Each structure stands twice: as structure tokens, then as C-alpha cells.
Amino acid sequence: MKQDDRAPFDQALQRARVSAYDRGEFVEQESFMRAGEIRTLAARAGIAPGVRVLDLCCGVAGPGRFITQVFGCTYLGVDFSSSAIDIARERAGELPCRFEVARIPPLPPGPFDVVLLLETMLAFPEKDTLLQEISRALTTGGRFAFTMEEGEPLTGAERASMPDADTVWLTALPEMLTCLERVGLAVRWQEDRSRYHRATADSLIDAFAADATDIAAQIGRQALDELLAAHRLWSDWLRDGRVRKIAFVAEKTGTTGTTGTPRTTAADVAADRDGVP
Ligand SMILES: C[S@@+](CC[C@H](N)C(=O)[O-])C[C@H]1O[C@@H](n2cnc3c(N)ncnc32)[C@H](O)[C@@H]1O
Numbered sequence: 001m002k003q004d005d006r007a008p009f010d011q012a013l014q015r016a017r018v019s020a021y022d023r024g025e026f027v028e029q030e031s032f033m034r035a036g037e038i039r040t041l042a043a044r045a046g047i048a049p050g051v052r053v054l055d056l057c058c059g060v061a062g063p064g065r066f067i068t069q070v071f072g073c074t075y076l077g078v079d080f081s082s083s084a085i086d087i088a089r090e091r092a093g094e095l096p097c098r099f100e101v102a103r104i105p106p107l108p109p110g111p112f113d114v115v116l117l118l119e120t121m122l123a124f125p126e127k128d129t130l131l132q133e134i135s136r137a138l139t140t141g142g143r144f145a146f147t148m149e150e151g152e153p154l155t156g157a158e159r160a161s162m163p164d165a166d167t168v169w170l171t172a173l174p175e176m177l178t179c180l181e182r183v184g185l186a187v188r189w190q191e192d193r194s195r196y197h198r199a200t201a202d203s204l205i206d207a208f209a210a211d212a213t214d215i216a217a218q219i220g221r222q223a224l225d226e227l228l229a230a231h232r233l234w235s236d237w238l239r240d241g242r243v244r245k246i247a248f249v250a251e252k253t254g255t256t257g258t259t260g261t262p263r264t265t266a267a268d269v270a271a272d273r274d275g276v277p
Contacts (some may be wrong), residue, residue, distance in 0.1 A: 012218035028062025031119035061088035
């Protein structure tokens with residue numbers, strides 16, 4: 001079930017989400033990232049006071065509000081869910097955050113120093129146009145910080161087992177690296193986050209199951225069952241390597257690559273599997 005009407009889901013899952021993350025690690029993210037990981041990625045991307053940040057697919061903007069508070073950047077969050085943006089606006093309070101309801105692409109006119117895309121690369125079946133637009137929105141030297149779901153496209157049987165499979169488009173790493181290079185984005189940092197994201201998925205499964213009666217009363221049994229089924233699949237796929245979660249910072253170089261091998265290869269990324277949490 002899609003969560004386009006975000007308020008009932010936000011409310012129903014809040015207690016379980018709070019309990020699923022370690023103390024201080026839940027900042028209203030709608031994802032497997034922990035607050036420490038969000039903070040590290042933002043720092044690696046050079047977010048600081050005055051830096052202009054665009055957060056694509058921000059949802060209720062838990063990560064965006066957290067980053068704005070910690071780093072003092074200027075912030076624009078965009079999501080196509082108007083109910084998610086309503087929640088984001090209300091919770092931002094006095095923070096210097098702006099929000100827009102829009103379907104990406106196209107992107108808001110830049111320029112921006114940093115573009116974020118957290119836990120949503122998989123929603124885009126066709127990544128080329130998106131990456132071109134991101135590169136165009138960045139200043140030269142600007143950074144694109146994102147996570148991706150890495151793997152070969154889902155098979156028919158896998159698609160049949162995944163709820164809302166029309167929002168799950170995996171990409172193999174070599175293809176992503178080639179796309180980034182083609183639009184002039186050079187990978188500066190990457191880290192395999194699979195085992196940490198699997199731990200979060202498992203923790204969320206336990207917390208949703210423990211609170212199942214109350215959650216089902218608010219969003220319905222079918223929505224809860226689909227939520228659990230999706231989380232179990234992610235946990236399995238992350239455990240057996242069917243999917244990897246990788247965090248990246250890529251810098252806009254000012255030149256678009258057309259030939260040659262990407263400077264960061266799949267082997268480099270594999271070497272980063274055991275990055276610190
Ligand atoms: C998994 S949530 C992640 C939210 C947030 N980035 C986070 O990490 O907490 C994905 C969000 O992407 C939004 N979304 C998906 N595809 C989109 C698109 N093409 N344009 C704008 N928003 C989109 C959904 O509405 C949802 O809020």
C-alpha cells in the first residue's frame with residue numbers, strides 16, 4: 001500500500017519506529033538510515049552554515065530537519081506527497097526550511113551546493129534523466145549525496161512477492177557509476193551500509209510486530225501485512241547479498257564524461273564493505 005496519505009502512517013508507526021532505533025538514532029526518518037549515518041553523510045558532503053541544500057523526496061523531512069538543525073544550512077525539501085509536506089512544514093517550526101510539493105524530475109531551479117536523495121533512488125525506473133537534472137542543479141564543485149539499492153533488476157517472481165514493486169527499481173553498481181560519470185559527477189566517497197540497514201530492517205520488523213494490534217487498527221491489517229512483507233524481503237535480500245545498500249558522495253566536476261572507466265569501480269566499493277557505522 002502506498003503511503004501518499006502520510007498522516008495515518010506517520011501516526012500509526014511512530015511508537016514502533018521510536019522503539020526500533022537506538023537512543024538518539026531516530027529523527028523521524030522514513031528509512032533504514034540511522035541519525036548517525038545521516039549526519040556522517042551530510043558532513044562528508046560538506047554541509048555547513050550557508051550551504052544551499054536541496055533534499056529530493058524528503059518525505060516528512062526527518063533527515064532534512066535534523067541536518068538543518070545540526071549544520072545550519074539553508075534547506076529546500078521536495079516531495080510529491082502533499083500530506084508528507086504538510087507534516088514536514090508543521091514540524092520544521094522556526095527552522096530555516098522551505099518545502100515544495102512536486103514530482104521529481106524536473107528539479108527546482110538551482111543552483112544548489114548539495115543535493116540529497118536519501119533512500120529513494122529505487123523509486124526511479126529511469127535514472128539517467130534524474131541524474132542529468134541533479135548535475136544541472138549543482139554548482140561546479142557541488143555534491144550529490146545519496147544512498148542506492150544496488151543489485152540486478154528484480155525478476156518476475158521477486159516483483160510478485162514485493163508489495164508496491166512498481167516503486168522498486170534496483171540498479172547494478174557498474175551502471176550507476178557509468179551514469180554518474182556520464183553526467184559529470186565524480187564519486188569522492190562511498191560505503192557499503194548493507195549490514196547496518198539490515199539490522200534496522202530487522203529491528204523495525206520486531207517493533208511493528210510487537211505493536212501490530214494498534215497499527216492495524218489505524219492503517220488496516222492489509223497495509224500492516226504489506227509493510228511487514230516488504231521489510232522481511234529487504235532483510236533477506238540484504239543478508240544474502242541479493243541487494244546492497246551503498247552511500248555515496250559525488251562531486252560535480254564541470255566536465256561530463258563520455259568514455260573511459262569510472263574512477264571508482266565495483267572493486268573499490270566492495271573494499272569499503274566494512275565501513276564504520
Ligand atoms: C522512503 S521515503 C524517504 C523519505 C526521506 N528521504 C527519508 O529518508 O526519510 C520516499 C519518499 O519519496 C517520495 N517520492 C517518491 N518518488 C517521488 C518522485 N518522483 N517525486 C517526488 N517525491 C517522490 C515519497 O512520497 C516518499 O515521501
